[in-house]
Amino acid sequence: MQEVISLNQITKIYERKIALSSLSFSVNKGELVALIGPSGAGKTTLLNLLAALLPPSQGEILIDGHPLSELKDPKKRAKKIGIIRQQFDLVGELPVIHNVLVGRLSEWGIFKSLLSMLIPQDKGYAAQALSRVGLADKLYEKTSSLSGGEQQRVALARLLVQSPEIVLADEPVASLDPARAEDVLDLMVKIALEEKQTLIASLHSVEYARKYFDRLIALKDGELFFDLPASSVTDDHIQSLYKLKEIS
Numbered sequence: 001m002q003e004v005i006s007l008n009q010i011t012k013i014y015e016r017k018i019a020l021s022s023l024s025f026s027v028n029k030g031e032l033v034a035l036i037g038p039s040g041a042g043k044t045t046l047l048n049l050l051a052a053l054l055p056p057s058q059g060e061i062l063i064d065g066h067p068l069s070e071l072k073d074p075k076k077r078a079k080k081i082g083i084i085r086q087q088f089d090l091v092g093e094l095p096v097i098h099n100v101l102v103g104r105l106s107e108w109g110i111f112k113s114l115l116s117m118l119i120p121q122d123k124g125y126a127a128q129a130l131s132r133v134g135l136a137d138k139l140y141e142k143t144s145s146l147s148g149g150e151q152q153r154v155a156l157a158r159l160l161v162q163s164p165e166i167v168l169a170d171e172p173v174a175s176l177d178p179a180r181a182e183d184v185l186d187l188m189v190k191i192a193l194e195e196k197q198t199l200i201a202s203l204h205s206v207e208y209a210r211k212y213f214d215r216l217i218a219l220k221d222g223e224l225f226f227d228l229p230a231s232s233v234t235d236d237h238i239q240s241l242y243k244l245k246e247i248s
């Protein structure tokens with residue numbers, strides 16, 4: 001098994017708040033990992049650290065055995081790690097094709113990137129990606145006119161065009177109704193398997209985490225609460241993870 005991510009005693013402190021405390025685990029290539037845990041457990045913080053959007057306060061993250069902090073070249077980083085959030089990174093006013101082609105920006109120089117705002121470049125990539133997510137006919141539609149589920153598929157198409165080895169997803173289905181949430185998760189996992197990607201997604205739904213992922217990493221108060229194969233997670237584990245502190 002090839003280890004692609006390794007966290008070594010990671011701590012993240014925001015001003016005085018300890019969001020993550022001495023967290024260590026590793027992830028192998030191709031694993032499908034769900035991050036679960038109550039609100040404020042540190043899931044978003046962890047994903048932002050893995051995406052190098054935030055630096056850790058202490059500890060080290062290794063990607064393929066090399067410190068993430070040294071992966072500075074934007075082009076190389078985009079090929080290694082991609083992140084998807086709830087609709088947030090899409091520009092609603094732009095046609096779908098422009099949003100999908102943002103996935104190519106790290107490949108292009110500044111001139112091609114600017115030109116693409118007027119005349120979409122590498123249209124073939126966008127068309128192919130949109131057809132894989134079932135939106136072949138939406139290429140020129142205004143992104144904000146699409147439903148939440150369709151917009152999340154646009155974000156998946158953008159990731160297909162970027163084609164990173166590691167996909168991080170922060171609450172990718174939080175704003176979707178159950179049928180559309182399952183649809184998007186199904187597609188996200190299918191793409192990860194086809195592209196041999198490593199997928200780490202934070203989820204509020206334990207049911208989806210167990211259904212679609214191989215491994216569940218549970219955080220509570222910034223610490224590792226359990227790290228188990230999805231099939232070994234019991235209702236008791238879940239109950240104690242989400243149990244509120246009793247007021248004495």
Ligand SMILES: Nc1ncnc2c1ncn2[C@@H]1O[C@H](COP(=O)(O)OP(=O)(O)OP(=O)(O)O)[C@@H](O)[C@H]1O
Binds near residue numbers: 015039042045
């Ligand atoms: N920028 C910030 N400044 C200060 N504290 C922060 C900041 N971002 C997060 N926190 C705090 O760090 C802790 C972890 O937050 P984080 O957003 O990572 O949790 P989460 O598990 O993703 O929560 P949720 O499920 O509600 O999204 C929380 O107590 C939160 O209030």
